[in-house]
Amino acid sequence: MKIDKKIIKELSDYLDEFNLTELEYTEKDTKIKVSKNNISINNQTNQTLSKEISSNKNLESQNNISGIEVTSPIIGTAYHAPEPGAKKFVEVGKKIKKGDTVMIVEAMKTMNHVPSSSDGIVKQILVADGQPVEFGQTLIILE
Structure with missing residues (x-):
């Protein structure tokens, strides 16, 4: 089976363009799945925010706030x-x-x-x- 690098490159570009972490493409008997682990400054900021949100959720559960x-x-x-x-x-x-x-x-x-x-x-x-x-x-x- 010959792998078409152009399709893989195009799918990889879509990951960045649409801020996705995983993309799957199927054509006839061919199935290509492209994924990435996005580590960037923006993602680190989001991770920090997620930690703050988790902390807030923990505080909510401790205070029984619903x-x-x-x-x-x-x-x-x-x-x-x-x-x-x-x-x-x-x-x-x-x-x-x-x-x-x-x-x-x-x-x-x-x-x-x-x-x-x-x-x-x-x-x-x-x-x-x-x-x-x-x-x-x-x-x-x-x-």
Whole structure:
């Protein structure tokens, strides 16, 4: 079997372009899976933020603080505002209604609005602006 390096290079470029860690391509009987372990300054910042979030979650569980979680419907990059410099969709302490946009998750250059799953007051925002998020990851907590 001859390996087409051009396809692998193109898939690798997509990993960087769309900020992905893994990509799978299938054509007829050929299946190519490309993945990477992304270690960069930006990723180190995200790791630090993740540690802070974990610490906050540990504090929450110690204090028995609970709330309604609004989660990401897709994998992508979370943004707090519709464009750089614009007013944020939500801030801690803001009262929101079911269906209000709480963030945008960008995936493959498509901006997807994330609606609130219920009425409430924003207790905590768990992701930084521009942070990669996973499917089902908690974005905010409501009271």
